[in-house]
Amino acid sequence: MQKQFLAAGLLSIATPALAETPILQVLTYDSFTSEWGPGPAVEKAFEATCACDLQFIPAGDGAALLARIQLEGTASDADVVLGLDTSLTAAATATQLFAPHEKNPALNLPVDFADPNFLPFDWGWFAFVYDKTKVTDAPKSFEALAASDLKIVIQDPRSSTPGLGLLLWVKAASGDRAGEVWQALADNIVTVTPGWSEAYGLFLEGEADMVLSYTTSPAYHLLAESDDTKSAALFDEGHYMQIEVAGKLAATDQSELADQFLDFMLSDAFQSAIPQTNWMYPAVTPAAGLPQGFDAFRPAKSLLMSSDEAKAVRDAALAEWQAALAR
Amino acid sequence: MASRARPLSLAAPALAVLLLALVLAPLLAVGLRGAGMSLGPADWAAVRFSVTQALLSAAFSTVLAIPVARALARRRFPGRTALITLMGAPFLLPAVVAVLGLLAVFGRSGVLNQALIQLGLPPISIYGLHGVVLAHVFLNLPLATRMILQGWLAIPAERTRLAQSLGFGPRETFRHLEAPMLREVLPGVALVILIVCLTSFAVVITLGGGPRATTIELAIYQAVRFEFDLGRAAGLAGVQLLICALAALIAWRFARPAGFGAGLDRDLALPAPGGWRTWGDGTALVAVTPFLTLPLLSVLLRGLPGLTDLPASVLPAAGRSIIVALVSSGLTTVAALTLALASARRPKPLIEAAATLPLATSGLVLGTGLFLMIQPLAPPMTLALPVTVLVNVALSLPYLYRILLPETRALQADYGRLADSLSLSGWARLRWLILPRLARPLGFGAGVAAALSMGDLGVIALFAGERQATLPLVVAQLTGAYRMEAAAAAALILVTLSFALFWACDAGGRRAAA
Numbered sequence: 001m002q003k004q005f006l007a008a009g010l011l012s013i014a015t016p017a018l019a020e021t022p023i024l025q026v027l028t029y030d031s032f033t034s035e036w037g038p039g040p041a042v043e044k045a046f047e048a049t050c051a052c053d054l055q056f057i058p059a060g061d062g063a064a065l066l067a068r069i070q071l072e073g074t075a076s077d078a079d080v081v082l083g084l085d086t087s088l089t090a091a092a093t094a095t096q097l098f099a100p101h102e103k104n105p106a107l108n109l110p111v112d113f114a115d116p117n118f119l120p121f122d123w124g125w126f127a128f129v130y131d132k133t134k135v136t137d138a139p140k141s142f143e144a145l146a147a148s149d150l151k152i153v154i155q156d157p158r159s160s161t162p163g164l165g166l167l168l169w170v171k172a173a174s175g176d177r178a179g180e181v182w183q184a185l186a187d188n189i190v191t192v193t194p195g196w197s198e199a200y201g202l203f204l205e206g207e208a209d210m211v212l213s214y215t216t217s218p219a220y221h222l223l224a225e226s227d228d229t230k231s232a233a234l235f236d237e238g239h240y241m242q243i244e245v246a247g248k249l250a251a252t253d254q255s256e257l258a259d260q261f262l263d264f265m266l267s268d269a270f271q272s273a274i275p276q277t278n279w280m281y282p283a284v285t286p287a288a289g290l291p292q293g294f295d296a297f298r299p300a301k302s303l304l305m306s307s308d309e310a311k312a313v314r315d316a317a318l319a320e321w322q323a324a325l326a327r
Numbered sequence: 328m329a330s331r332a333r334p335l336s337l338a339a340p341a342l343a344v345l346l347l348a349l350v351l352a353p354l355l356a357v358g359l360r361g362a363g364m365s366l367g368p369a370d371w372a373a374v375r376f377s378v379t380q381a382l383l384s385a386a387f388s389t390v391l392a393i394p395v396a397r398a399l400a401r402r403r404f405p406g407r408t409a410l411i412t413l414m415g416a417p418f419l420l421p422a423v424v425a426v427l428g429l430l431a432v433f434g435r436s437g438v439l440n441q442a443l444i445q446l447g448l449p450p451i452s453i454y455g456l457h458g459v460v461l462a463h464v465f466l467n468l469p470l471a472t473r474m475i476l477q478g479w480l481a482i483p484a485e486r487t488r489l490a491q492s493l494g495f496g497p498r499e500t501f502r503h504l505e506a507p508m509l510r511e512v513l514p515g516v517a518l519v520i521l522i523v524c525l526t527s528f529a530v531v532i533t534l535g536g537g538p539r540a541t542t543i544e545l546a547i548y549q550a551v552r553f554e555f556d557l558g559r560a561a562g563l564a565g566v567q568l569l570i571c572a573l574a575a576l577i578a579w580r581f582a583r584p585a586g587f588g589a590g591l592d593r594d595l596a597l598p599a600p601g602g603w604r605t606w607g608d609g610t611a612l613v614a615v616t617p618f619l620t621l622p623l624l625s626v627l628l629r630g631l632p633g634l635t636d637l638p639a640s641v642l643p644a645a646g647r648s649i650i651v652a653l654v655s656s657g658l659t660t661v662a663a664l665t666l667a668l669a670s671a672r673r674p675k676p677l678i679e680a681a682a683t684l685p686l687a688t689s690g691l692v693l694g695t696g697l698f699l700m701i702q703p704l705a706p707p708m709t710l711a712l713p714v715t716v717l718v719n720v721a722l723s724l725p726y727l728y729r730i731l732l733p734e735t736r737a738l739q740a741d742y743g744r745l746a747d748s749l750s751l752s753g754w755a756r757l758r759w760l761i762l763p764r765l766a767r768p769l770g771f772g773a774g775v776a777a778a779l780s781m782g783d784l785g786v787i788a789l790f791a792g793e794r795q796a797t798l799p800l801v802v803a804q805l806t807g808a809y810r811m812e813a814a815a816a817a818a819l820i821l822v823t824l825s826f827a828l829f830w831a832c833d834a835g836g837r838r839a840a841a
Contacts, residue, residue, distance in 0.1 A: 030800070031807040035640050057708065058796075061807075063552040070555045071360075071698060077706060091555070151435070156532060158541075158549040186537075190435065191454045194532045194545070197806035197814075198423060202533075204811055205427060206436035220809045279809065322369070325537040 023053045024257045026246075027065060027078035031278075033058045038270075038277040045269040052257055061195070062161045062244070066092055073097065074251040079258045082121065082246035082265075087164050087314075089118050089245060090307035099250040101259070105266050108285045110302040111241065118245035121265050122280035125239035125299055126165045127232040128152060128210040129217045135209050138233040142173065145210075145233075146184035153190050153199045153208040157318060160195045161242070166212050168310055169240030171317045172303040178317060182324035189325065215239065219293030220279045231297070238301030244280065339669030342662055343681035349721050350688050353696020354564055360699060361558025366566070370546050370559070374566055377525055377542040380456060384463035385521035389513060391464065392471035395615050397505070398608035399472070400479035401597040410616065411476070412830055414469035416623055419778035419825040421799055422529040423806070424626055424818045429453070429462055429534075431625030438621070454536035462530045467520045469619060470775070474730060477768060478512035479505075479597070481737060486587050487597055497600045507583070511736075514578035515729040522571050522686040522725075543567050547689045557695070564692040571687030572680070579679060587737070630819025633812035640801055641817050645824060648781050648798040651712060652828055655719035655780035660773045662720060663727035668761065670732065671739035682728040685721040693718060698790070711790035715797070719780035726779070727772040734768045763839070770836010774829035781825040798824070 033039040033056040043054045057078055059068045066088050069081055074097065084092055092098060098117040107113065109123055128145070130138060139145040145152070155163030174181045190208045193199040203211035210233065218230040246265060248258040264270055272286035275294060282290075305313070399411060417425065431437050433453040440450040453461065482504055490500050528544040535541075543563050550560040599605075663682070670678045697714055701707050707714075738761065746752075746760055762769070782799055796804070798821045805814035 030804050034801075034804045034808060035638050036805075036808055036810065067552050067555055067695075071695065072702060075702060156538075156545070158553060159532070159545060164553075189537060191533060191536045192538065194529050194548075195807075197803070198426075198529065198533055200809070201423070201427060201806060201811055201814075202430070205430060205434065207430055207434050217809070224809070322538045326539050 021051065021053045022254055022257055023055055024050070024080070024254050024261055025055045025057055025078045026080045026082050026261070027057045027059055027068065027076070028081070029061050029065060029083040030058045032056070032083060036277065038273045041273040041277065042270055045273075046261065046264050049264070050257065050260060052254075054261070062088060063159075069097055069249070070095055076249060076251065078249055079252040079254045080246055080248055080261055084118065084245055084247070085161055085165075086113075086241075086243045086245070086304065086307050087161065087168060087310045088307075089115060090311035092247070093117055093307070097249055097251065098247040099252070099255075101248060101262055103262065105284070107266075107283050108281075109243065109283065111304050113243060113304075115245065115307070118247040119262055119265065120243045120245050120283040121270070122274045122278055122282055123241055123243040124214040124216055124280040125241055125297075125302065126162065126169055126212060127215040127217075127234070127239055127297065127299075129203070129213045129230055129232050130210040131229050132231045133229050138231065140234065141236050142170065142181050142185065146181065146188060148188070150188060150209040151190045151207075152185075152188050152210045152212070153202050154192055154212045155196055155199050156192045156194055157321060160193075162196045162199075162212055163192070164314070165240055165242050167317050167321055168305055168313070169303060171313055172240055172305055173235075173237040179320040179324055182321055186325050192325070214242075214280070215297040215299065216275075216279050216281065216294060218296060219275075219291065222293040223276060223291060234297060234299055236300075238303045239299040240303045242280075243283075243304070339665050339678060342665055343678045346662075346681040346685060346721060346724070347677075349717065350568075350684050350693070353693050353700065354561055354568070354688070356696040356699045357557050357564070357692050358561030361556060361561055363558045366559065366562050369541070370543075370563060373541045373543050373546040373563075374570075376540060377531075377544075377567075378570060380459050380463070380531065380540075380542075381521050381524040381527075383456070383460045384467065384524040385517045387460060388464045388467040388471050388520050389517045391615075392468050392475055392516070393509065393513075394607065394611040395468070396472045396475035396479060398611045399476055401599045402608050402612075403599075404612075410612070411473070412833065413619065413623070414473050415774065415778065415829045415833065416469070416822070416826055417466050417619055418470045418775070419782050419829060420466070420623075420626065420822060421782050421802065421818065422527070423533075424802075424815075424822065425466055425622070426462065426530055426533050427629065427815075428622030428626045429465060431629070432621045433458070433461065454534055456535070456540070458534035458536070459531050459540060462534050463520075463524045463527065465618065465622065466530070467523065468615070470726075471516050471520060472615075473771065474516045475509070475512055477730065477771070478508045478733060480767075481587075481734065482508055482597075483587055491598060497598075497604060500598070504587075507587075510581075510583050511733055514582040515732065518574055518578040518683070519686065519726060519729050521574055522683070525567065525570065526687060526689060544689055544691070547691055551691055551695060560689075560692055560695070564689040567689060568684060568687050571684060575679065575683045579674060626815075626819060626822060629815040630822075631816070633814075633816030634819070637813055637816055637820075638801075638805070640796065641798070641820065644796050644798045644801045645820060647712065647795070648821070649824060649828070651715055651719065651797060652777045652781040652825075655716050655723065656773050656777035656828070656832070658716070659720045659723050659727055659776040659780075660769060663724050663731055663772065663776075664735075664761075664765070664769065666724075667728055667731035667735040668739075671735035672743070683725055686725040688722075690718075690722075693721075694790070707790050708795070711795045714790055716780075719776075723776040723779040726775050730768050730772040730775070731765065734765055738764050766839035767836050770839065771833050773836070774832030777828040777832055778825040781828060782821065 031037050039056050046054050059065050062083050062085050065081055065083050100116045101119055139148050154166055157163040157167040170181050171178045199211050215232045218232055221227040221230040252258050266284050268286050271282040271284045274282040275291050433439050443450050486504055526544055531540055531542045547560045547563045550556045666678050666682050698707055746756055802814050802817045805817055
């Protein structure tokens with residue numbers, strides 16, 4: 001008897017709270033939800049308008065998100081997945097777990113981008129970042145980089161999304177000659193790291209002259225550390241882009257709220273939080289404009305494969321990369 | 328007599344079965360979700376490279392640890408205790424922190440190359456197979472030294488005195504006392520290091536220098552994360568387990584109990600031969616000290632500037648990590664002691680397997696499998712910390728078991744019959760015989776387990792929800808957001824806390840034994 005009373009009591013405490021505030025769960029990568037990422041500002045702004053509880057579920061990096069969604073399938077508690085990039089969206093679409101968004105927002109991207117399931121929230125150009133005080137004559141192409149004796153550190157395309165981005169960059173820029181480019185670069189590569197943070201850490205420690213990162217990386221040092229020594233090398237063949245996207249899961253039980261969140265994602269409140277927390281370009285330029293340093297390195301040409309194309313060339317490009325660097 | 332029931336006689340096999348289930352069930356869960364387990368030529372190349380680097384790493388770590396352990400065992404010098412304690416530190420560094428520490432010494436702009444350039448000599452490169460082995464030796468030689476040193480200290484003083492009165496020189500002492508001890512201890516030490524290097528991931532890729540240095544763990548990572556080919560992941564993890572089982576079998580065939588018999592625990596310094604042997608011991612210590620301390624010093628120096636600028640989340644994360652570490656360490660100690668006591672009389676294959684295989688499991692496959700198993704029952708987030716504890720126990724138990732086993736064997740051989748004849752069993756036996764005699768290795772082992780659990784990122788990344796991050800996860804998040812200085816500071820806190828836990832357990836054990 002006592003147990004029943006206890007249960008009834010607990011239920012009466014728990015139920016009203018559940019009934020009143022709907023919960024929207026957004027599966028995203030770790031650094032989005034950390035206290036120095038966009039998560040806290042986004043949560044506060046959205047909860048002020050939605051009469052709901054916005055919860056972020058952190059799940060490693062971008063690639064981990066996709067693996068997580070595939071593991072959970074339709075049983076996932078998540079309503080929205082935020083943080084996949086365009087090299088992963090073809091695989092994500094193939095899972096048939098995502099619902100079309102049926103929106104056509106105006107975006108400030110250097111390329112045309114439209115995907116029936118995914119909406120972009122930020123983007124960036126991959127670039128080799130260096131220290132101006134140490135490298136005076138930065139290369140202007142992969143060829144010039146390969147011909148130089150500059151040492152670079154890159155990420156492994158098998159475990160990191162920037163690493164995969166570089167693979168697609170070389171492929172998009174050089175096509176059939178990609179294998180030769182990698183062979184020429186082999187003696188410049190100090191090492192290959194499992195993820196972005198290891199590579200960037202090695203670069204800052206002075207292990208390499210340049211690191212594969214983003215054109216916006218120098219802006220971080222400028223704004224957060226008042227350090228203007230970092231620069232990004234602009235390549236004539238153009239720069240490959242990373243577009244980060246979000247999508248609604250088809251199995252969500254908060255479909256309207258999820259749509260509301262996707263709309264909110266492209267509003268000023270969300271977008272203005274992006275540059276100085278995620279250090280990427282916002283998908284819609286905020287009313288207040290971009291922070292200082294974000295206009296410093298703008299490539300003349302943007303490269304991007306469609307997600308299907310990226311998926312189709314990946315295995316062959318990976319084999320080329322492995323063959324060239326294994327010598 | 329035969330019906331004398333000990334509570335441990337049932338607990339140990341049950342525990343062993345549980346452990347094996349914890350290792351094999353997730354693997355099965357992952358394998359069943361995948362379609363087929365076909366491995367390609369790239370996978371086999373990864374297997375070959377993993378085994379090669381692990382064999383080299385284990386061989387160098389173990390062989391180089393012998394002279395260091397011997398020097399520490401038979402010489403007395405200022406700072407000896409500090410050096411022994413410091414031996415616990417490299418082992419508990421998170422891989423990425425250890426790599427950066429090593430690079431500060433051996434990297435392109437590290438102190439070694441700076442010195443070489445000053446001297447007009449060509450710089451050396453750490454990247455490649457040799458760098459991987461160097462890093463693994465840095466991480467594992469201290470642990471090997473500690474384990475071998477335990478063996479040296481366990482030689483009863485009476486045997487040493489007998490050897491002296493028989494006029495044994497260093498050569499005879501080695502043959503009759505040291506060699507049998509090494510024969511008992513070394514296979515277990517080499518096995519643990521071999522397996523831990525086999526599954527090493529971040530160190531191998533970062534220092535390996537390119538796709539030649541592809542390990543099984545990277546292939547698993549790629550299969551799960553980028554290809555969602557769970558069958559291939561399970562296949563690779565299965566191969567890793569088989570290699571480990573084979574290695575365990577070889578080590579088990581090779582090890583022999585030393586059979587010194589009991590002593591009266593008299594505190595007698597080992598004979599310290601003079602002549603060139605003094606120089607030899609001195610060289611071993613002088614060579615190993617900077618090799619271990621310089622990278623640690625760089626971790627300290629890198630971490631200090633960021634300490635003032637740490638995010639608020641570090642504190643609760645540290646609290647969570649400490650709780651996880653203490654609970655894991657307690658459970659691991661109880662479990663490992665139970666298993667080590669059960670196989671003290673003679674080796675039992677079931678227990679040996681259960682206490683070895685968890686080391687060889689792929690963290691990613693284990694986490695993924697547990698996730699698949701738990702998800703239908705409860706939201707995985709709600710179980711993040713209990714699952715972390717469970718995995719920590721499974722992963723640190725093999726170390727503890729290897730540390731305890733030689734000691735429980737000696738205990739059984741020396742005191743088993745006496746205790747039996749006194750009908751000393753159950754709790755009384757534990758209270759009056761086992762705990763007092765094993766205090767030193769138990770303290771050391773509990774310290775290793777606590778430190779390992781503190782630093783383990785393992786599965787938490789897959790399970791952690793909002794506001795559940797442990798300290799290693801916060802370090803990973805900080806490095807992922809450009810905040811390298813704060814990350815270095817958080818890593819310093821992590822290392823300091825791990826080391827403090829290790830030191831407290833280790834010193835506690837030594838005090839209880841004294």
